Amino acid sequence: MADKKIKVLIAKLGLDGHEVGPIKISRWLTDAGMEVIYLGRYQTPEGVVNSAIQENVDVIGLSFSSGEHLHYTRLVADKMKEKKLGDVLFLVGGAIAKSDVPKLKAIGVDEVFLPLTEKDDLVNHITQKISQKGKTSPHRASEKKH
Amino acid sequence: MAKEMKGLEEAFWERIRRTKTWSGYPLKDIYGPQDIAGLDYDTDLSWPGKYPFTRGSYAQGYRGRLWSTRECTGQEVPSLQNKRFCSQIEQGFNALVLGPVDIPSYLNIDSDHPMAVEEAGRQGFPFDSLQDMEDAMEGLPLDKISMCFEACWGAVLAAYVALAEKRGYEVSQLRGVMTTSPLEIMMCHMPKGWKTAEMALREAGDFIEFCHQRLPLWPAVHAAPNLWREWSISAAKEMAIGLLVAIEYVKAGLRKGLNINDVAPRIAISPSGNIDIFEEAAKFRAGRRLWARILKEEFGAPDSACRARFMCLTSGARCTYAQPMNNIIRLSYMALGAVLGGVQALGVSGYDEALGLPTEQANMISVRIQQILAHESGAAAVADPLAGSYYVEWLTNLLEEEIKKEMERIESRGGIARAVEDGWLERENFQDGDKYQAEIDSGERIVVGVNAYTVPEEEEVHPPVYVVSEQEIRAKIARLRELKKNRDHEKLNQVMRRLYQAFRNKEQNPYPEWIEAMKLYATMGETFGLFRMAYGLSYDPFGMIECPFAL
Numbered sequence: 001m002a003d004k005k006i007k008v009l010i011a012k013l014g015l016d017g018h019e020v021g022p023i024k025i026s027r028w029l030t031d032a033g034m035e036v037i038y039l040g041r042y043q044t045p046e047g048v049v050n051s052a053i054q055e056n057v058d059v060i061g062l063s064f065s066s067g068e069h070l071h072y073t074r075l076v077a078d079k080m081k082e083k084k085l086g087d088v089l090f091l092v093g094g095a096i097a098k099s100d101v102p103k104l105k106a107i108g109v110d111e112v113f114l115p116l117t118e119k120d121d122l123v124n125h126i127t128q129k130i131s132q133k134g135k136t137s138p139h140r141a142s143e144k145k146h
Numbered sequence: 147m148a149k150e151m152k153g154l155e156e157a158f159w160e161r162i163r164r165t166k167t168w169s170g171y172p173l174k175d176i177y178g179p180q181d182i183a184g185l186d187y188d189t190d191l192s193w194p195g196k197y198p199f200t201r202g203s204y205a206q207g208y209r210g211r212l213w214s215t216r217e218c219t220g221q222e223v224p225s226l227q228n229k230r231f232c233s234q235i236e237q238g239f240n241a242l243v244l245g246p247v248d249i250p251s252y253l254n255i256d257s258d259h260p261m262a263v264e265e266a267g268r269q270g271f272p273f274d275s276l277q278d279m280e281d282a283m284e285g286l287p288l289d290k291i292s293m294c295f296e297a298c299w300g301a302v303l304a305a306y307v308a309l310a311e312k313r314g315y316e317v318s319q320l321r322g323v324m325t326t327s328p329l330e331i332m333m334c335h336m337p338k339g340w341k342t343a344e345m346a347l348r349e350a351g352d353f354i355e356f357c358h359q360r361l362p363l364w365p366a367v368h369a370a371p372n373l374w375r376e377w378s379i380s381a382a383k384e385m386a387i388g389l390l391v392a393i394e395y396v397k398a399g400l401r402k403g404l405n406i407n408d409v410a411p412r413i414a415i416s417p418s419g420n421i422d423i424f425e426e427a428a429k430f431r432a433g434r435r436l437w438a439r440i441l442k443e444e445f446g447a448p449d450s451a452c453r454a455r456f457m458c459l460t461s462g463a464r465c466t467y468a469q470p471m472n473n474i475i476r477l478s479y480m481a482l483g484a485v486l487g488g489v490q491a492l493g494v495s496g497y498d499e500a501l502g503l504p505t506e507q508a509n510m511i512s513v514r515i516q517q518i519l520a521h522e523s524g525a526a527a528v529a530d531p532l533a534g535s536y537y538v539e540w541l542t543n544l545l546e547e548e549i550k551k552e553m554e555r556i557e558s559r560g561g562i563a564r565a566v567e568d569g570w571l572e573r574e575n576f577q578d579g580d581k582y583q584a585e586i587d588s589g590e591r592i593v594v595g596v597n598a599y600t601v602p603e604e605e606e607v608h609p610p611v612y613v614v615s616e617q618e619i620r621a622k623i624a625r626l627r628e629l630k631k632n633r634d635h636e637k638l639n640q641v642m643r644r645l646y647q648a649f650r651n652k653e654q655n656p657y658p659e660w661i662e663a664m665k666l667y668a669t670m671g672e673t674f675g676l677f678r679m680a681y682g683l684s685y686d687p688f689g690m691i692e693c694p695f696a697l
Contacts, residue, residue, distance in 0.1 A: 015249045015265050017335040019377070020463060023579040027587065038576075042337040066249060067268040067614070095467075095500065097611075115467035115500065116603055119587065 006130050008059040011039040011048045013072040021063040021094050021115075025122070032123040045075040049083055057088060058130050064094040070103060077108040089129050093117070164591060168422035169380035171544060177536035185539055190435070194488070194529045197449040198438035200431050200542070202488040204453070207529030208520070213484075214241040214491035215516050216294050216325075216457065219509055220248070220270030222614040223622045224281035227271055231286060233506065237513055243493065244282060245296025245325075246270040252335045253687070254299050256671035257623050258630075261688050267619035269503070273298065274626050275669045279305040288315050293322035294457075294491075297331060297370075300349060301670040304660040307360070312665065321363045323491075324353065325416050325457055327370035329391050333566040334373040337687075343563040345681050348652060351398035354412045356657040358404060365455060366412035367395050375418035376463045377575035378582035381429045382545055386552030387571075388415045389437060390562040396445060402655075406447045414455035419484040419492065421464050421476055427532050428541035430456060430487030436546055457491040458484040465499035469595035470609055473497035478515050485525050486532055492516060503612040629667055638666040642676060642695045649680035 008029050010022050019041060026036045037055055039048065052060050060080070062073065073092055080090065092104055093113035101112045110129065113122055166172050174181075185191070194202030204210055217239060221227040231242055246252075248270040250262035256274050257266035266272045271282070279302070288310050295302050303324055310317050328346035350367045357366040371388035375381075392413050399409030417433065420426050438452035460480040465473040474497045484492050494512035496504025504512070520526050532538040556565055565571040585591035592598045641663045648656035663673060675685040675693055685693040 015253055015261065016269070017249075017252075019576070020579060023377075023576060024583045027580050027583040031584075031587065066265060068264040071264040095502070116606065 005035040007035045007057040009037045009057040010061045011043040012041045014068045016066040018065045028119045045079050049079040059089040061091045167425040181540040198435045199453050200435040201530040208526040215239050216243050216491050216493035218243045220246045222267035223618040224278045227282040228284050241292040243294040248272045254674035256669050258626050275667050276305045276664045279309050295324045301673050305664040308661045308664040325368045330370045343567045347398045350395040351402050354399035355402045365414045368414045368416045370416045372418035372459045377579045379578045382548035383552045385433045386549045406445050410451040416457045419458040419460040419480040423483040426483030427486040428545045431542045432545035456489040458489040459493045460495045462495045462499045467500040501611045505612045633667045646676045646697045649677050
């Protein structure tokens with residue numbers, strides 16, 4: 001059976017309209033053979049998590065550039081816990097102060113990617129983490145029936 | 147040793163690899179007389195200040211008046227904004243900008259809205275009420291400065307006029323500009339359903355009429371294609387969008403019963419100032435020529451009403467996070483392209499654009515770029531110095547053709563207002579940005595410090611970053627809550643009822659009632675709520691707050 005493409009959901013939460021980051025990341029991940037679902041701007045935590053479940057994604061990626069990352073990340077992390085999405089890789093990126101990286105990880109983010117991130121570093125991180133999790137994670141179990 | 151020698155040899159033979167303009171138009175290696183055969187001086191160029199204004203909007207160019215320095219700083223609270231204004235005046239700024247506003251203010255919601263609380267004051271000035279205008283403008287002589295309100299809604303203008311009246315100034319003597327594009331802000335920075343195109347065009351008509359009646363020295367409304375350019379669209383597409391939006395605003399003004407003579411001078415365009423010096427200069431020249439022809443041929447405007455007014459903002463998207471000091475050079479080239487293009491006002495981004503709000507040091511460098519350009523480089527001493535260049539005249543002609551093509555393409559798909567509402571242009575933005583990123587990834591497009599001439603992360607020099615004061619922002623939000631409690635509710639409710647009716651009556655200009663409402667400390671979010679209700683939308687775009695006024 002052929003390996004399924006890694007599915008990555010990308011979204012911008014809150015009111016910020018700057019899209020350069022998600023556009024760049026979408027291109028990188030698509031080039032690397034992943035399937036990118038870009039929800040767009042002005043998303044809510046509920047919307048992101050519901051879409052993640054619907055699309056059965058491997059990765060949730062949030063992009064921030066206006067300083068509200070701690071607040072929204074906390075809300076998404078809570079929702080993910082509530083819906084038992086513990087196996088979904090949770091990534092955050094954007095114009096984030098280095099000093100906030102440990103705080104984000106304490107909330108439950110797996111990794112934070114700052115603006116100088118190289119394409120290969122991001123791609124390799126995702127592919128390694130996903131292959132470590134294997135193909136039998138609970139929330140994907142339903143796929144085996146089809 | 148051999149490896150180093152090889153690198154040296156490669157460096158010696160380095161040559162220009164990208165043979166296109168920034169926007170992607172292919173270029174020959176040299177241009178000559180044959181490339182501009184058929185160019186007629188009188189009909190295609192003429193002199194600065196003469197139709198079709200290709201060579202400049204004003205006869206004297208920068209000898210008559212230098213461009214306005216429009217530096218955005220958008221401090222997180224009014225008291226800090228006031229401090230920044232005072233130090234800018236000391237640095238020789240010839241004009242001030244209240245802006246950009248923060249994201250909740252872009253969306254016309256108050257800083258104490260549950261959805262705004264986390265974002266208030268973070269990326270710009272948190273405008274809520276007249277109280278903020280009073281504090282930001284404390285001690286400043288309104289009759290001696292030229293104010294610019296960047297990306298601000300009508301409530302901000304109403305508050306400024308309210309302030310001027312309260313402080314006893316003659317309103318008709320005030321100088322300033324609103325670089326606000328009601329239609330474009332809707333597309334670029336608002337979720338779907340926040341406003342309709344009909345509402346945006348009504349706003350434009352009201353601005354124009356109000357300025358005609360009370361602020362004669364004040365161009366009313368701006369098309370703001372610089373917002374779109376940030377998605378890395380082409381120079382032609384940018385100017386095409388700007389011209390189409392400006393035409394919509396002309397029509398909005400004419401619908402108010404005003405004459406084209408009175409409407410056209412009130413419309414300005416805020417293009418981007420981008421990094422390809424010659425393409426930018428050609429863009430401005432072609433834009434002026436096209437605008438003049440459109441106004442004359444489609445609207446029957448007399449020559450004097452056909453001049454374009456460009457307020458240029460350099461492109462933040464060109465400023466990299468990597469090696470940020472390089473951005474000082476980039477911004478200098480962007481400013482040069484704009485000045486060679488003959489713009490009327492120029493805002494140079496902070497070199498720390500990718501890191502946060504501009505620090506005072508970055509702000510000062512931005513104005514120094516302009517001052518050195520004006521007084522040392524010679525670039526501004528002679529009007530339209532690039533005229534007659536084979537390359538630039540050819541490029542101006544090419545840009546004109548490409549701009550026209552883009553305009554026709556958008557018109558054939560239903561026009562710009564429809565494009566904004568439908569979202570298809572927004573989807574194109576993503577594709578344009580994606581294409582740009584692909585060119586960087588492949589190396590076809592070189593961005594110094596990003597995909598070439600990089601340094602290891604540990605060697606990156608990090609300049610000081612502006613850190614907003616959380617404490618000040620929280621205090622500001624608390625003050626707003628106090629303000630809302632302590633206003634004269636009865637009087638305010640009466641005025642808000644009249645303002646609501648004014649919004650509902652689509653022919654009525656709401657500014658007189660709006661100014662009265664701002665004097666009683668109505669907030670931007672509250673007046674926006676009434677505006678929405680007048681058009682059948684919910685008071686609060688998020689549906690979380692009920693209208694507190696009895697209408």
